[in-house]
Amino acid sequence: MRILVTNDDGIAAPGIRALVEVAREFGEVVVVAPDSPQSAQGHAITISEPIRLHQVEVIPGVETYECTGTPVDCVKLAKHVVLKDQQIDLCLSGINHGSNASINIIYSGTMSAAMEASIEGIPSIGFSLLDYSWDADFEPAKTVVRQVIRKVLEHGINGCNLLNVNIPKIPEAEIKGIRICRQAEANWKEDFMEAKDPRGQKYYWLTGEFVKSDVAPDTDLWALDNGYVSVVPSGHDLTVHQAIAGLKKLENNF
Numbered sequence: 645m646r647i648l649v650t651n652d653d654g655i656a657a658p659g660i661r662a663l664v665e666v667a668r669e670f671g672e673v674v675v676v677a678p679d680s681p682q683s684a685q686g687h688a689i690t691i692s693e694p695i696r697l698h699q700v701e702v703i704p705g706v707e708t709y710e711c712t713g714t715p716v717d718c719v720k721l722a723k724h725v726v727l728k729d730q731q732i733d734l735c736l737s738g739i740n741h742g743s744n745a746s747i748n749i750i751y752s753g754t755m756s757a758a759m760e761a762s763i764e765g766i767p768s769i770g771f772s773l774l775d776y777s778w779d780a781d782f783e784p785a786k787t788v789v790r791q792v793i794r795k796v797l798e799h800g801i802n803g804c805n806l807l808n809v810n811i812p813k814i815p816e817a818e819i820k821g822i823r824i825c826r827q828a829e830a831n832w833k834e835d836f837m838e839a840k841d842p843r844g845q846k847y848y849w850l851t852g853e854f855v856k857s858d859v860a861p862d863t864d865l866w867a868l869d870n871g872y873v874s875v876v877p878s879g880h881d882l883t884v885h886q887a888i889a890g891l892k893k894l895e896n897n898f
Contacts, residue, residue, distance in 0.1 A: 645671025645797075648722050648735045648761065652715040652753025654681045655702055659739035662782035663771060664703055666789045667736055670797065675703060676722040678753075679710040683742075685753040687760070688714045697721055715757035723764060734796070735761035738771035739785050741778065745810045745864040745874060746830040746856075755808055755878070762805035763880055767796060770806070774868060775813040784816035788873050791822065801877070808876040812868045822873040828863035830856045 647667045651660040655677040667673045676697075695713040702708055709726060711718045715737070723729060737758040744752040758770035769792060773785045788811050801807060808827075812819065834852040841847055859866050864874035 645733050646727075646731060647671050647673050648719070648727075648732050648766075649673055649675045650677050650715060650718045650722070650735070650737050650757045651740065652678065652682045652685060652737075652757065653741050654678050655700065655708070655710045657681075657741065658778065658780065659741055659773065659782060661703060662786050663736055663739045663789060664706055666786050666793065668706070669790070670793055671733065673706050674722065674726060675706055675708040676711060676718045676726055677709075678715060678718060679712055682715055682753045684751045685714045685716075685756070686751050687716055687756040688753075689716050689720070690714060695721065697725065715753040716760045719757050719760040719764075723761075732761070732764075732766050734793070735766045735768040736771065736789075736793070737761075737768070738773075739782060739789065739811075740770070740772035741780060742772065742776040743774045743810055743868070744770060744772040744808060745774075745868055745876075746828040746858075747832070749808055749827065749876075749878060758808075759806055759878070759880055765805065767801050768806050769793070769796065769809060771809045771811070773811045773813065780813075784814070784819060785811045787816055788819070788822070792875070804877045804879050806878045808864075808874075808878045810864060810868055810874045812871060812873065814871060818871055819873060820871040822875055823867040825864040825867050825874045825876050826862055827876050827878070828856065828860075828865040829858035830854060830865065 690713040740754040758768040762768040832852040836848040867874040
């Protein structure tokens, strides 16, 4: 079993170390991760400048590389350069510091890295803990990671190659279980703080409020709000399939 581990918080993030600790229980682990935080990079790739890749000794006993590119760059380099197209049995991304539930999957570097691997046909799981603190307690998350990996290895991921797993910020004893969910509808109500730098030039800092417009019991947001781990089968197909039939009636009018 060869397992690729990556993230978007950077090679030094506590979350990736927690993920590696669990992944090592299941097979050979190779880590390729950004050399600095790359949150909210989405599915960005580097095409206008060189990418540098260096083997580093930051996780004892694990073959580890840091990359100057994005999380998706890390997966591409892992597959084609580090492992030279050898088989990768599983890709794990995270453990992210903060939520990637609902619409956040669109912006997430963590989930885009896992999605890139899934596009390559590799079963992939992105893990996120709803705690943005660098000092977050990852012990409850590690238990969840262990459970999910074991089930995926035993039974596979039926119908897709990618799972988006979010873990609530509560003590392990208070986690009620794991729920398979759909992605909730939500959005960010954005604002930009305006300020001036020491030279008097204006700059803007993005802020915002997360607005939940869909908290039905079958959604990831409901699960997390009610003490469950949410697991959403995900993918790269952005087709709105239910709209096809209606639009086909208009085909001759375009």
